[in-house]
Amino acid sequence: MKNYDVVIIGGGPAGLAAGIKAYDYGAKVLIIEREEITGGILNQCIHNGFGLTRFKESLSGPEYASRFIEQVAKRDIDVLTETTVLSIDKNNKTVTAINSKEGIFEVNAKAIVLAMGCRERSKGALNIAGSRPSGLYSAGTAQKYVNIKGYLPGKEVVILGSGDIGLIMARRMTLEGATVKAVCEIMPYSSGLKRNIVQCLDDFGIPLYLSHTIVDIEGKDRVTAVTICQVDQNKKPIKGTEKRFECDTVLFSVGLIPENELAKDAGIELNRLTKGATVYQNRETTSSGIFACGNVLHVHDLVDFVSEEAEIAGISAAQYALNGAKEHDSVDCIAGDNVSYVLPQKIDKNLSGAVKLFFRVRKSLNNCKVKVCVGDKTVIETKKRVVRPGEMEHVLIAEDKIKSLDGNVTVSIEGCEL
Amino acid sequence: MYDVVVVGGGIIGGAILRELTRYRLKVCLIEKQSDVAMGQSRANSGIVHAGFDAPVGSLKAKFNVLGNAMMENYAKELSVKFKRNGSLVVAFSAEDMVTLSELKARGEENGVTDLKILDADSLFELEPNISKNALGALYAPTGGIVCPYKLTVAVVGNAMDNGADLYTNFEVSSISGKFGDFTISSQDGQNVKTKIIINCAGIGCQKIANLAGDYSFTIGGRKGEYILLDRECENFVKQTLFFTPSKKGKGILVSPTVDGNIILGPTAKEVDDANVLTSEEGLKEVQEKASKMCENVPFGQTITSFAGTRAFCDRHDFIIEESKSVSGLINCAGIESPGLTSAPAIAKFVVEKLVSSRIDLRFNTSFNGHREPTDFFNSLSIEQKNQLIKEKPEYGKIVCRCEKITEGEIIHAIKTNPPATDIDAVKRRTRAGMGRCQGGFCQPQVAEIIARELGIPLEKVTKFGKGSYLLRGKTK
Ligand SMILES: Cc1cc2nc3c(=O)[nH]c(=O)nc-3n(C[C@H](O)[C@H](O)[C@H](O)COP(=O)(O)OP(=O)(O)OC[C@H]3O[C@@H](n4cnc5c(N)ncnc54)[C@H](O)[C@@H]3O)c2cc1C
Numbered sequence: 001m002k003n004y005d006v007v008i009i010g011g012g013p014a015g016l017a018a019g020i021k022a023y024d025y026g027a028k029v030l031i032i033e034r035e036e037i038t039g040g041i042l043n044q045c046i047h048n049g050f051g052l053t054r055f056k057e058s059l060s061g062p063e064y065a066s067r068f069i070e071q072v073a074k075r076d077i078d079v080l081t082e083t084t085v086l087s088i089d090k091n092n093k094t095v096t097a098i099n100s101k102e103g104i105f106e107v108n109a110k111a112i113v114l115a116m117g118c119r120e121r122s123k124g125a126l127n128i129a130g131s132r133p134s135g136l137y138s139a140g141t142a143q144k145y146v147n148i149k150g151y152l153p154g155k156e157v158v159i160l161g162s163g164d165i166g167l168i169m170a171r172r173m174t175l176e177g178a179t180v181k182a183v184c185e186i187m188p189y190s191s192g193l194k195r196n197i198v199q200c201l202d203d204f205g206i207p208l209y210l211s212h213t214i215v216d217i218e219g220k221d222r223v224t225a226v227t228i229c230q231v232d233q234n235k236k237p238i239k240g241t242e243k244r245f246e247c248d249t250v251l252f253s254v255g256l257i258p259e260n261e262l263a264k265d266a267g268i269e270l271n272r273l274t275k276g277a278t279v280y281q282n283r284e285t286t287s288s289g290i291f292a293c294g295n296v297l298h299v300h301d302l303v304d305f306v307s308e309e310a311e312i313a314g315i316s317a318a319q320y321a322l323n324g325a326k327e328h329d330s331v332d333c334i335a336g337d338n339v340s341y342v343l344p345q346k347i348d349k350n351l352s353g354a355v356k357l358f359f360r361v362r363k364s365l366n367n368c369k370v371k372v373c374v375g376d377k378t379v380i381e382t383k384k385r386v387v388r389p390g391e392m393e394h395v396l397i398a399e400d401k402i403k404s405l406d407g408n409v410t411v412s413i414e415g416c417e418l
Numbered sequence: 419m420y421d422v423v424v425v426g427g428g429i430i431g432g433a434i435l436r437e438l439t440r441y442r443l444k445v446c447l448i449e450k451q452s453d454v455a456m457g458q459s460r461a462n463s464g465i466v467h468a469g470f471d472a473p474v475g476s477l478k479a480k481f482n483v484l485g486n487a488m489m490e491n492y493a494k495e496l497s498v499k500f501k502r503n504g505s506l507v508v509a510f511s512a513e514d515m516v517t518l519s520e521l522k523a524r525g526e527e528n529g530v531t532d533l534k535i536l537d538a539d540s541l542f543e544l545e546p547n548i549s550k551n552a553l554g555a556l557y558a559p560t561g562g563i564v565c566p567y568k569l570t571v572a573v574v575g576n577a578m579d580n581g582a583d584l585y586t587n588f589e590v591s592s593i594s595g596k597f598g599d600f601t602i603s604s605q606d607g608q609n610v611k612t613k614i615i616i617n618c619a620g621i622g623c624q625k626i627a628n629l630a631g632d633y634s635f636t637i638g639g640r641k642g643e644y645i646l647l648d649r650e651c652e653n654f655v656k657q658t659l660f661f662t663p664s665k666k667g668k669g670i671l672v673s674p675t676v677d678g679n680i681i682l683g684p685t686a687k688e689v690d691d692a693n694v695l696t697s698e699e700g701l702k703e704v705q706e707k708a709s710k711m712c713e714n715v716p717f718g719q720t721i722t723s724f725a726g727t728r729a730f731c732d733r734h735d736f737i738i739e740e741s742k743s744v745s746g747l748i749n750c751a752g753i754e755s756p757g758l759t760s761a762p763a764i765a766k767f768v769v770e771k772l773v774s775s776r777i778d779l780r781f782n783t784s785f786n787g788h789r790e791p792t793d794f795f796n797s798l799s800i801e802q803k804n805q806l807i808k809e810k811p812e813y814g815k816i817v818c819r820c821e822k823i824t825e826g827e828i829i830h831a832i833k834t835n836p837p838a839t840d841i842d843a844v845k846r847r848t849r850a851g852m853g854r855c856q857g858g859f860c861q862p863q864v865a866e867i868i869a870r871e872l873g874i875p876l877e878k879v880t881k882f883g884k885g886s887y888l889l890r891g892k893t894k
């Protein structure tokens with residue numbers, strides 16, 4: 001059986017960055033990736049806009065990934081591609097995987113990093129009445145067909161959901177000669193980045209229908225038309241507001257979910273709000289020696305933050321593998337008013353360094369005040385101009401404050417509704 | 419020239435086709451869709467009925483009881499999962515209790531064994547989630563469950579292994595000639611010649627009979643809608659639960675499926691064509707009725723809803739006979755419920771009694787009724803899997819991440835009779851794309867494997883045949 005200090009599951013940006021840091025700390029590292037090449041979902045994101053924070057330049061997805069792939073190649077890090085992890089034993093820290101060369105085999109680790117990324121929420125979960133013809137795709141599947149396989153799924157498109165992948169695909173399909181007739185979003189706001197709405201819809205004159213959803217799908221073999229309808233506050237369709245669009249393709253961009261089946265089967269504690277593991281600030285889960293980072297932990301909108309988080313997880317995993325487990329002495333982080341989740345969910349007072357608390361807001365707000373409270377004591381108060389549900393926010397808790405935390409930490413935000 | 423052509427690739431046509439291959443005959447199956455099991459035999463409840471429901475003396479009663487008794491060995495030979503989970507007809511009023519005694523008497527007259535009336539306490543012991551308003555039930559331990567489309571795929575596959583031909587994408591649009599020399603044709607110019615035709619076209623039976631010159635019956639459609647719950651709800655109920663039939667209308671059933679899901683439905687609504695659209699009202703009705711049968715039905719675990727259309731005929735019983743007006747045409751029409759249950763018995767009767775009166779039957783000594791399980795890979799030990807991966811590396815490559823299906827299993831589905839030629843056919847046989855992401859990740863890869871194995875361009879791969887193409891050509 002093979003033995004490693006740190007085994008990383010998933011070779012996307014998260015797994016790569018974690019591997020580099022774990023190796024540099026002195027650990028013997030293995031990265032396991034299911035696809036033929038590492039880089040994760042970035043390989044199909046050929047548009048620009050990656051790395052603005054980290055590298056101060058606008059890279060394509062593959063360019064961003066290649067910076068990390070090169071760094072991995074320079075080190076003595078083992079990478080197994082075309083290998084799928086089937087299960088994890090969280091107590092013995094064994095990982096069972098399968099590939100064509102070795103069949104089904106086990107690897108022993110001292111620490112494990114989960115970096116499996118996320119998947120798109122499926123259209124099936126929406127329960128739309130009508131027929132089930134072909135031509136209904138999740139936006140990511142369409143992205144793979146266009147950018148990786150070189151095929152166009154359809155020519156007249158309606159998109160449900162205004163997540164970033166949907167917005168990016170609206171532009172991509174238009175550039176490939178398709179007509180995007182509408183993007184409709186059931187919420188009164190888009191969950192995508194502001195810059196994507198401007199650059200992918202506005203610049204191409206593609207209409208965005210907020211507070212709208214698809215109520216009917218027509219077509220026996222291939223989709224031929226959809227009807228969209230405005231919805232009220234309870235997301236119920238309002239009769240009389242129907243609009244029908246003829247189309248041969250419907251793309252669904254209705255959210256991303258961390259891919260946590262492995263973690264769930266292994267009995268690792270998952271958080272109801274993020275659908276990822278519950279972690280301390282070093283990204284250790286509540287199962288000792290198992291770490292998580294990137295989209296498998298919580299869905300990020302910018303890959304730059306994925307890399308940052310993965311580096312934390314990589315170093316922590318190496319420390320665990322080489323120095324052994326440490327006692328936790330922790331407080332919980334709680335989502336307060338207008339905040340949908342906070343990550344990490346636990347702050348361990350025994351760990352050194354400042355803590356960046358990431359959070360998402362429930363609605364778009366203007367002229368905001370972010371408050372971090374311990375009990376009824378406000379410990380931090382900062383201002384933000386604008387916050388949106390589609391964009392992750394953070395607030396920094398300085399190292400000296402951590403030691404003296406004597407209760408759970410609540411993050412809340414107030415401001416004027418946009 | 420074929421000896422016998424079977425029209426319609428449902429469970430009835432498939433079972434008859436397989437039965438025919440026991441004899442030295444040249445036979446084929448014609449199906450208008452791109453795969454078999456695309457009609458009633460795909461979307462139904464999958465219940466192997468005990469046989470107390472059908473009127474005494476009817477063909478329904480006769481074949482139901484015979485079919486029920488045959489099903490266990492039938493499914494085993496074909497490596498299809500079958501479970502005798504038992505049925506319960508639940509009473510909610512004193513009037514219902516009276517009906518239960520009538521049903522019991524009728525069942526016994528039909529030949530159903532071991533029927534028992536249970537009081538409320540014994541019922542709650544068997545099914546703790548049943549509504550507290552229940553007063554008692556008729557218990558039929560011989561009731562069972564089976565996956566209808568897996569059974570259909572298996573019978574057709576086994577028939578093909580024994581020499582039968584299959585023509586898919588062949589929609590019969592004209593029939594000429596007479597007994598001993600029929601020609602069956604499609605609009606797009608396909609032709610086959612045959613001595614005998616067996617009409618098993620489900621909702622299309624009337625059309626096929628009419629094309630051959632038989633106008634003796636009419637077929638109507640009655641739609642039934644279903645809700646399917648996740649396998650996490652396994653054991654919510656263990657038996658198949660029916661409402662007691664009454665003048666107030668028909669109830670639905672609540673049942674486990676052999677694959678561990680819970681199925682709720684079907685509704686009953688008359689429709690003009692083979693309409694299989696789900697509707698808001700239909701699904702609401704299913705929810706309301708299921709909530710009357712059981713406490714706290716976990717609707718939050720709904721994974722899909724679907725509909726099927728029953729093909730019923732104006733004679734209100736199965737029609738299983740040689741046409742009175744067209745010699746050499748055997749009609750198996752109006753095979754609504756309990757048609758799935760009856761299929762093995764109907765097939766035997768049709769071949770041994772009806773076909774044999776027209777053609778001499780001589781045994782095919784090389785007939786082998788056994789079919790390897792399609793999901794054989796999962797049942798292997800790790801050592802056996804590793805041995806297989808050494809010989810065929812494609813079994814080491816996971817394609818569908820949610821259900822953990824390998825490329826080897828997908829290739830197997832494409833190469834095994836009846837071959838899967840589109841995305842949905844692969845899905846029905848292997849579960850690839852049936853998991854949580856619903857094919858979001860693996861569809862492009864499955865499409866590529868199909869294209870490669872069939873030697874067709876990727877643009878030609880479809881979701882379920884004909885116009886259900888996936889792609890509109892290459893990018894710029
Ligand atoms: C379809 C799609 C499109 C996106 N487009 C954009 C975009 O345009 N811009 C943007 O900023 N962000 C985009 N994102 C978000 C993007 O995912 C993140 O920015 C970033 O790629 C996340 O990195 P990661 O390493 O956490 O996950 P991923 O990049 O998803 O990497 C996870 C890796 O783990 C592997 N893996 C998973 N399970 C196993 C297993 N059991 N065994 C072995 N390997 C496994 C996967 O194959 C994958 O390579 C997109 C996400 C999706 C799903």
Ligand SMILES: Cc1cc2nc3c(=O)[nH]c(=O)nc-3n(C[C@H](O)[C@H](O)[C@H](O)COP(=O)(O)OP(=O)(O)OC[C@H]3O[C@@H](n4cnc5c(N)ncnc54)[C@H](O)[C@@H]3O)c2cc1C
Nearest residue numbers: 426428430450457458459465590620622642756757758759
């Ligand atoms: C909602 C519902 C619930 C049911 N529940 C049960 C149950 O629990 N237990 C039970 O025992 N039975 C049940 N049944 C009944 C059972 O499903 C049917 O009796 C059985 O599937 C009938 O099979 P078949 O082969 O006759 O028809 P089908 O499966 O409909 O097959 C007919 C085939 O003929 C093809 N065809 C039609 N026209 C043409 C043409 N012109 N050219 C070529 N091909 C053609 C069709 O495409 C189709 O594939 C149920 C039925 C329904 C609809």
